[in-house]
Amino acid sequence: xxxxxxxxxxxxxxxxxxxxxxxxxxxxxxxxxxxxxxxxxxxxxxxxxxxxxxxxxxxxxxxxxxxxxxxxxxxxxxxxxxxxxxxxxx
Numbered sequence: 001x002x003x004x005x006x007x008x009x010x011x012x013x014x015x016x017x018x019x020x021x022x023x024x025x026x027x028x029x030x031x032x033x034x035x036x037x038x039x040x041x042x043x044x045x046x047x048x049x050x051x052x053x054x055x056x057x058x059x060x061x062x063x064x065x066x067x068x069x070x071x072x073x074x075x076x077x078x079x080x081x082x083x084x085x086x087x088x089x090x
Contacts, residue, residue: 025041025058026041026057026058026059027039027040027041027042027057027058027059027062028040028041029062029088031085031088034066034084034085034086035082035083035084035085036072036080036081036082036085037064037080037081037082037085037088038078038079038080039055039057039062039078039079039080039081040077040078041057041058041077041078042055042056042057042062042078042079043055043056043057043058044056045071045074045079046061048071049069050067050068050069050070050083051065051066051067051069052064052065052066052069053069053071053081055079059090060090061090062088062089062090063087063088063089063090064081064085064087064088065085065086065087065088065089066083066084066085066086066087067083067084067086068083068084069081069082069083069084069085070082070083
């Protein structure tokens with residue numbers, strides 16, 4: 001999405017008070033302590049191992065790093081990652 005298109009969608013979202021994560025196709029990430037990450041509005045898993053999980057999103061690749069990582073749940077709208085999480089980054 002180009003910058004102009006993004007700005008227009010952002011203004012419409014603000015004017016109509018719509019959630020930006022839905023209207024702008026960006027992820028909503030919730031981190032619960034050091035043992036759980038919820039990623040909403042994802043585009044799929046790119047790679048998965050016990051110390052790093054990479055998830056495609058509308059604004060880049062999200063990397064969750066740690067130890068004993070597992071995907072507890074994955075559905076079209078969200079992914080729940082559990083384990084000893086040390087880092088979440090783009």
